[in-house]
Amino acid sequence: MSAVPSDDAPRLAAARRPIRGLPDGLVSQIAAGEVVERPASVVKELLENAIDAGATRIDVKLDGGGMRRIVVADDGCGIPHDEMPLALTRHATSKIASLADLERVATLGFRGEALASIASVARVTMTTRTRDAAHALRIAPSDAHDESTRKPAPSAGGVGTSVEVADLYHATPARRKFLKSEQTELGHCVEAFRRVAAARPDVAFTLSHNGRVVEHLNAATPLDRVMQLLGDEFAAAHRPLSWVGGDLRMSGFAGLPTASRASASAQYFYVNGRYVRDRILAHAVRAAYQDVLHGDRHPVYVLALDLDPAMVDVNVHPSKTEVRFRESRGIHQFVFRGVADALARGAEPAASPRRTDDDAASTEVGARSYGPGPSAGSAAAPARGVAQSTATYGRLFSEAGRAFAAGDPPSMAGRDRVEASPERSVELDESGLGSAIGQLHGIYILAQNARGLVLVDMHAAHERILYERLKNVLDAGPVPVQRLLIPVTLRADDREVGTVEEGGEVLASLGFDIAVLTPTTLVVRALPALLAGNDDAADIETLARNLLRDLEAFGASRVLTEHRNELLSTMACHRAVRANRRLTLDEMNALLRQMEVTERADQCNHGRPTWTQWAIGDLDRLFMRGR
Ligand code: ADP
Ligand code: MG
Numbered sequence: 001m002s003a004v005p006s007d008d009a010p011r012l013a014a015a016r017r018p019i020r021g022l023p024d025g026l027v028s029q030i031a032a033g034e035v036v037e038r039p040a041s042v043v044k045e046l047l048e049n050a051i052d053a054g055a056t057r058i059d060v061k062l063d064g065g066g067m068r069r070i071v072v073a074d075d076g077c078g079i080p081h082d083e084m085p086l087a088l089t090r091h092a093t094s095k096i097a098s099l100a101d102l103e104r105v106a107t108l109g110f111r112g113e114a115l116a117s118i119a120s121v122a123r124v125t126m127t128t129r130t131r132d133a134a135h136a137l138r139i140a141p142s143d144a145h146d147e148s149t150r151k152p153a154p155s156a157g158g159v160g161t162s163v164e165v166a167d168l169y170h171a172t173p174a175r176r177k178f179l180k181s182e183q184t185e186l187g188h189c190v191e192a193f194r195r196v197a198a199a200r201p202d203v204a205f206t207l208s209h210n211g212r213v214v215e216h217l218n219a220a221t222p223l224d225r226v227m228q229l230l231g232d233e234f235a236a237a238h239r240p241l242s243w244v245g246g247d248l249r250m251s252g253f254a255g256l257p258t259a260s261r262a263s264a265s266a267q268y269f270y271v272n273g274r275y276v277r278d279r280i281l282a283h284a285v286r287a288a289y290q291d292v293l294h295g296d297r298h299p300v301y302v303l304a305l306d307l308d309p310a311m312v313d314v315n316v317h318p319s320k321t322e323v324r325f326r327e328s329r330g331i332h333q334f335v336f337r338g339v340a341d342a343l344a345r346g347a348e349p350a351a352s353p354r355r356t357d358d359d360a361a362s363t364e365v366g367a368r369s370y371g372p373g374p375s376a377g378s379a380a381a382p383a384r385g386v387a388q389s390t391a392t393y394g395r396l397f398s399e400a401g402r403a404f405a406a407g408d409p410p411s412m413a414g415r416d417r418v419e420a421s422p423e424r425s426v427e428l429d430e431s432g433l434g435s436a437i438g439q440l441h442g443i444y445i446l447a448q449n450a451r452g453l454v455l456v457d458m459h460a461a462h463e464r465i466l467y468e469r470l471k472n473v474l475d476a477g478p479v480p481v482q483r484l485l486i487p488v489t490l491r492a493d494d495r496e497v498g499t500v501e502e503g504g505e506v507l508a509s510l511g512f513d514i515a516v517l518t519p520t521t522l523v524v525r526a527l528p529a530l531l532a533g534n535d536d537a538a539d540i541e542t543l544a545r546n547l548l549r550d551l552e553a554f555g556a557s558r559v560l561t562e563h564r565n566e567l568l569s570t571m572a573c574h575r576a577v578r579a580n581r582r583l584t585l586d587e588m589n590a591l592l593r594q595m596e597v598t599e600r601a602d603q604c605n606h607g608r609p610t611w612t613q614w615a616i617g618d619l620d621r622l623f624m625r626g627r
Contacts, residue, residue: 016077019086019094022112026099027091030110030315036117038179039066040188042165045114047196050074052095052107053161056219057204060193064210065185066168067176073162078130081137084152087126088139090116104309108274108320115163121175122168128161141166190214194229195275198268198302201225226253226302230266233259234300237609239345241303243338248307248331250338255300257292257603266300272309276323281305284332288339291565292603305335344599432596433611436588442581445588452616456592458583461610463576464601465594469530470568479511482532488524488540489517496522499548503556507547510560510567514544531575543574 022030036042043066050058053076063069079087086092093112096102102110118124123141136157169176179185186209193215197205201222207215217228227235237256243249255266269281289299313324325331433456434449445456473479492500500507500516507514511528524544531543550570554563577583583591595601595610602610 017094017097019079019083019092019112020097021086021089022091022093022096026096026102029099029102030091030113036121036168038188039070039168039185040192042066042070042118042122042168043072043189044192044196045109045118046070046072046163046165047193048108049114049163050076050161051196051200051203052109053077055160055203058206060205060207062186062189062207062209065182066189067179067182067185068167070165070168070189071162073160075158075160078133078159078161079128080130081133081152084126084128084137084139087128088115088119088124092116102315105314106272106309110315118165121172123166123170125164125166126161127155127157129157129159131159195268198226198229199270199273199275199304223253230255230259230300230302234266238300239342241338241342243334243341245334245337247311248305248334250303250305250335252303253301254303254339254342256343256609257289257294257297257299258609259300260293260297261300262297264298267298268302270304271312271323272306272314273304274314274323275321277321278323280325280328280332281335284335285339288336288343291340292343292600301339303335303339305331307331433592436585436592438585439583439588445583445591447588447592449613451613452619453614454592454611455614456595456611457609458581458591459576460608461591461595461601463572464603464610465591465598466530466576467565467568467572468598468600470528470572471565473528473530474510474564474568479509480529481511481513481526482529483513483526484524484532484540486537488537488544490522490524490541490544491520492522493520495552496545496548499552499556503548503551503559506551506556506560510547510571512544512547514548528571531571539574543571546570546574 039062043060043062047058047060050072053074055074055076057075059071059073061069061071061073083094089112091112093110095107095110095112096105115124115126125139125141127136127138129136136155137152138155138157139152169179190207193205193207197203197215197217201220201224204219205215205217206213217225220228223240234253234255237259238253239256240252241254242251252270267282267285269276269278269285271278271281285299285301285303293299311326313326314320316322316324432449433454434447437446437448439458440446440455443458445458445461447454447456497516497519500514500522504515511526511530512524513526514522514524517523522544524540527540527543547567547570550563550567551559554567559567
């Protein structure tokens with residue numbers, strides 16, 4: 001395909017550059033600093049070098065949590081014999097040669113510092129061989145730390161590079177003391193490994209510790225790789241994501257609330273292939289999850305943002321995990337909308353995204369929808385032995401987006417997304433939530449669709465529908481109001497009376513008419529039309545009290561800006577159908593149809609799922625049919 005941007009082409013095609021010392025002026029521009037904080041920093045740097053060398057398989061061996069020994073072996077391009085001593089020299093790199101290169105850096109490394117820093121605090125042995133070389137060369141530990149005596153010697157070994165780092169901090173016992181237990185250091189190493197492995201499903205990885213295999217990852221599709229790393233919960237509850245706007249492209253997988261965790265331990269964000277921890281990105285994602293996730297839960301995601309390297313400064317932080325965007329506001333908006341859109345996609349079971357036979361057709365659809373972003377273009381692997389452009393990451397993930405475009409329901413939010421073909425939508429409609437069969441224990445609705453059995457949590461689903469509708473009517477302007485035939489009076493304490501006196505305007509804008517009747521009584525005269533229908537006085541009284549309690553807690557002046565959705569959530573929860581309400585089949589079907597057209601209908605406001613699908617195959621297995 002010809003969509004490879006012209007400035008990428010030479011980078012991919014050009015032969016690897018020689019390692020050269022950086023000019024002094026450039027050295028002073030580079031955010032230098034400590035790179036060898038702990039064994040995990042070594043693992044990270046060595047893995048990044050292997051990736052930059054175009055490796056297709058990387059093996060990591062650790063002993064003693066990485067404190068005793070770390071070996072990273074790759075099948076990448078290797079280092080030419082004459083350049084080998086330079087690899088361990090500070091500020092010598094094959095990746096950039098000028099300030100202009102630094103400003104558009106496409107490799108993970110660029111400072112030429114890592115190997116030198118590691119060699120200064122540990123015993124480094126490096127074996128390397130290029131494709132053209134007759135044999136491998138080896139630099140032994142006794143030489144590695146001393147530039148003057150560094151003399152590579154011929155050695156056995158295949159094409160690629162293997163770096164062994166032994167006895168970290170052997171010469172600096174004071175630093176050694178700061179290392180934690182073997183288990184803790186191992187944990188950090190594993191995390192460093194996973195960060196690289198999640199971003200490069202096309203590369204095979206193994207990780208072993210004290211001789212035992214910890215991770216064995218074959219080259220896989222992005223989804224398979226991510227599922228292998230993040231486990232069953234994520235596999236069963238995520239949305240593939242592919243979002244394009246202008247020069248920006250984001251792809252990856254966003255975990256649904258059911259896959260959320262108690263800590264932020266599984267959040268992977270990549271910018272041009274580089275794992276980053278960035279405040280702006282984290283905030284944008286968090287905001288996108290706000291509607292569906294409880295405050296104390298943390299979403300799980302793997303997201304890759306690709307943009308013109310000139311628009312992001314990666315030379316900010318010693319460990320290169322922080323970046324600075326030139327256009328941070330636009331990036332925030334883009335990421336927020338992309339994630340929110342993925343989460344808002346309507347009713348479609350989260351489990352096992354379908355891979356259909358017409359993948360080819362969906363690829364077509366996808367291909368047309370991707371503008372010529374920085375990483376658009378052919379998925380063909382770049383020539384081996386070439387420092388690989390990190391744009392590959394984005395390409396890999398966007399392939400995933402394409403593969404699943406056919407399995408995605410059409411986006412309810414529409415916006416910038418390209419919809420699937422009309423034939424697809426028809427078929428998806430048929431496999432929606434199906435038709436109701438009955439009610440179970442007054443709590444669940446049973447329905448059947450083309451795939452099998454659908455189970456719906458009636459209250460949770462209704463609550464979500466009401467909540468989304470409330471948001472929509474409030475956004476649309478004055479809220480339609482339903483006056484009560486018989487106003488409801490309630491006894492109230494001072495605080496409740498005070499809240500009504502202060503918050504009358506807010507209440508009115510929400511569609512309520514609540515007034516102070518006497519110093520100890522309130523009267524409810526009208527409700528938002530959406531919540532009307534059940535005029536039971538006790539219900540209306542509880543609704544009013546809950547509303548006033550929220551209003552008081554949040555403060556009338558801020559409730560509609562900062563806490564609006566919490567307030568709407570209270571209202572929705574209160575008015576949603578209760579357990580044990582008998583529904584007719586028509587009412588149940590109406591609820592199913594509403595769910596199909598409601599954003600985020602598959603999670604209630606508290607992040608619990610609202611429905612689940614049991615495919616016929618699942619049921620067959622239960623009864624051991626068809627074996
Ligand atoms: P940087 O990655 O910033 O260039 P490093 O100190 O990590 O700095 O590596 C120095 C140089 O050694 C690299 O620029 C690269 O040319 C070479 N190198 C290091 N590791 C490998 C590897 N695994 N395969 C091929 N070349 C490597
Ligand atoms: Mg490096």
